[in-house]
Amino acid sequence: MSRSLYLINPRSEIPSYFGAEVHDHWGFPSAQSIADLATATVAAMAPADWQVRICDEYISPVDFDAEEDFIGITGKITQGSRMVAVAREFRRRGKTVVIGGPYASLSPEMMRGECDVLVIGELEAIAEELFSDLASGSWKEEYVGDKPDLSLSPLPRWDLYPNERALIGCVQTSRGCPFECEFCDVIQYLGRKQRHKSVDQIVAELDVLYDLGYRAVFLADDNFTVYRKRAKEVLAALADWNAARPDEPVSFGTQVSIDAARDPEIMQLSAEAGLTWVFIGIETPNVESLKETKKRQNVGVDLVGQVQVFLDHGISVTGGMIVGFDHDGLDIFDRQFEFAMSNPIPMYSLGALVAPAATPLHDRMRETGRLIEQGVEVAGTPWDTNIVPVGMSREQLLEGLKWLCNRLYRPAEFAERVVMMIERMGPQRGPFRLAGNGDRPHRARPIEVEGLTILKKLIRQGPEERRMWSRIWKAMKERPETEPMVMHALFRYAQVRCLYEIGQFWEPQVPEQVPALGPPPTPAGGGGLVSIGG
């Protein structure tokens, strides 16, 4: 029997460093930064005779008058409260609500009472059973998916997605990561044994995205290069694929760990494939904190030198930075600032250490009475945390972090890092070795033109921003091949300003030095669970 499904990706109430909320915050139509792969993939698992409609709430509002038989809601931890709000409204209207995705899988107890059907884990291997039960009206309250072979993952239904309002396409070539960083919830959900899509699957997904007009694609892997042999195979395939599109090649971005820089072959293949930017969890220059959090891949490494290896291959780096580890004292803010400014990294996602549900850190914080129950569990929210730090008070942590964020994102400091990136960037290789010099600019997609006006607005924020652009423009003119990555960094900077403005976190008059934070707390033993408002 034919059925229908309305699939929703709810909008987080707080923007992220990597979102595109700056579009509507500054008066433009809403936009999505990276096209939502979850809804497009789930849509592809519905039986062929089902009618499926996708709503990405980052792009358009939820249609609460939806007439579909079932409402499907997905989301990450950052979307948790909105997932609940949307589910409640649909259930109030008598709709059957199915909830799944990362947050539901990591914290099923938070969603169990909010839906008619809860899907925990990955859907591929149980999709047939779920849709069959839904169609027959005999569904169970809960389905548990394991970690399926990714050959089961179908070609996403991008034809149902509002692609014209997304900046970057998305392909996931693998799931899982073998590392065990204490604060990471991804491995709790997707596992430490990485699973892979075949090259044929990846290429088929890229073909669809290319036909839809995307010229930038995010490889949404938890750690793209961790299995070197396999990563090299994929990179070689991407290089071949891009070589067949010499007029308009695609640039790729992904997440890697810093150790990738130690493999010259993988760096060379990355450049040839068209990889132009990577996110790396650098976290901290404090080695003791890296050890504490089991970020072993960053220990004993010349982090600045390794970042430069990426730049040598024409790849820009975005860094994740965290303060508030147990081994961080009050000097960490100065240390992080100095370290960040010594790197040619324009963009950092900065935040306090947060203990997401289901992580070893969450367990440890709870066991030691340092977990703030019902506190924020949003790793991407810089202005709060759900832990009680050791080397400083919670207030000192948040005040110092606020200084660090504002200081690093003052226009002059941002410009300095962008110029450093421009000057240290190696020559572009692979598909972009001839592009970026003004000879062959391709006509921008409408949403990219909108991005241009957003950057104009950014430059018009004040005289400091105008000076920032003058400095960047002057440096970029000397190295035109760096233009795409500079524009990317500028857009991300506009998003940071949006994030900080919405969070009332932006302080344009930030002092040069860390404000006096007072003495560190004296060690106290024990203590029960901490509760906000309790």
Add this chain to the structure above:
Amino acid sequence: MDRKRIVLEVVAEVSGKKVEELEAASELVAHLGIDSPKALQLLVELEDRLEIEIDDSEVAKLATVGDLLAAVERLPAS
């Protein structure tokens, strides 16, 4: 200096062409190589020198030097 002259000078400066080479039909992207960063510099510099503000909705319509001249002519100085 009249607005038209300033527009042409800024376009020439940003594109690396000579003012004499510019025609109303010259396409900003295809003929003059004005990609996104250059377009941004062009807009910001024009706004500064002419003390105008080019509306966001106009930006996507600017395909040729003639379009740019017409858009600027329509704007009052601020």
